[in-house]
Amino acid sequence: EAEVAQSPRYKITEKSQAVAFWCDPISGHATLYWYRQILGQGPELLVQFQDESVVDDSQLPKDRFSAERLKGVDSTLKIQPAELGDSAMYLCASSSRLFWGTGELFFGEGSRLTVL
Amino acid sequence: KNEVEQSPQNLTAQEGEFITINCSYSVGISALHWLQQHPGGGIVSLFMLSSGKKKHGRLIATINIQEKHSSLHITASHPRDSAVYICAVPYYGGSQGNLIFGKGTKLSVKP
Numbered sequence: 001e002a003e004v005a006q007s008p009r010y011k012i013t014e015k016s017q018a019v020a021f022w023c024d025p026i027s028g029h030a031t032l033y034w035y036r037q038i039l040g041q042g043p044e045l046l047v048q049f050q051d052e053s054v055v056d057d058s059q060l061p062k063d064r065f066s067a068e069r070l071k072g073v074d075s076t077l078k079i080q081p082a083e084l085g086d087s088a089m090y091l092c093a094s095s096s097r098l099f100w101g102t103g104e105l106f107f108g109e110g111s112r113l114t115v116l
Numbered sequence: 117k118n119e120v121e122q123s124p125q126n127l128t129a130q131e132g133e134f135i136t137i138n139c140s141y142s143v144g145i146s147a148l149h150w151l152q153q154h155p156g157g158g159i160v161s162l163f164m165l166s167s168g169k170k171k172h173g174r175l176i177a178t179i180n181i182q183e184k185h186s187s188l189h190i191t192a193s194h195p196r197d198s199a200v201y202i203c204a205v206p207y208y209g210g211s212q213g214n215l216i217f218g219k220g221t222k223l224s225v226k227p
Contacts, residue, residue, distance in 0.1 A: 033214075037157075040219065040220075041219055041220075042120070042202055042204070042216075042217030042218050042219050042220055043159075043202075043215075043217050044217070045214050045215075048214065056214065089157050091157070091159065093159075104161050104164060105149075105161060105215070106161070107151075107158060107159035107160070107161075108158065109156060109157055109158040110156075110157035110158060110159075112157060
């Protein structure tokens with residue numbers, strides 16, 4: 001069964017270091033999301049891609065976070081430098097078409113980041 | 117201000133019990149999503165509904181658009197149902213729809 005792949009599953013890093021997360025959506029899915037989920041909270045959108053273009057990155061802390069999807073397939077989310085408050089689960093999701101809230105989103109297993 | 121409110125936040129049940137999780141929202145919506153998140157973190161979509169009721173196995177989801185309220189029911193609960201259940205609604209900010217998520221209801225079913 002097709003799935004959204006994410007890596008690494010777990011990452012422990014020290015404050016001020018750089019970290020990167022990778023996501024490979026379901027083949028053919030044009031829309032890709034990165035969400036951040038703090039423990040005990042629901043996911044919050046960081047960035048949304050449609051193919052290789054950023055559609056919404058209004059909630060992405062651009063001073064330290066960056067995201068790219070160069071060929072419109074897989075995507076990388078980077079944090080540099082990491083701060084203690086960045087400790088969270090980073091979830092990737094994809095959808096087969098423009099997502100107006102009425103289609104199905106497919107989520108990866110997430111990447112859990114701990115910043116020491 | 118939370119646009120999606122879930123209750124209860126935590127729920128412990130005995131195996132076999134009937135479970136209800138509630139979701140209220142304040143925005144106008146075209147559809148509402150129920151999601152399941154297991155302890156490992158992965159999220160699975162359970163239902164998307166815009167009216168009435170949907171059933172899948174022991175799970176039933178209902179929605180009342182006028183009252184802006186949805187419920188997720190689990191019949192004959194089992195320990196494997198233990199997970200966080202999240203309600204989400206579309207938000208049409210920016211150029212496309214996105215989901216606003218509730219904080220989730222953590223369900224623990226004891227054998």
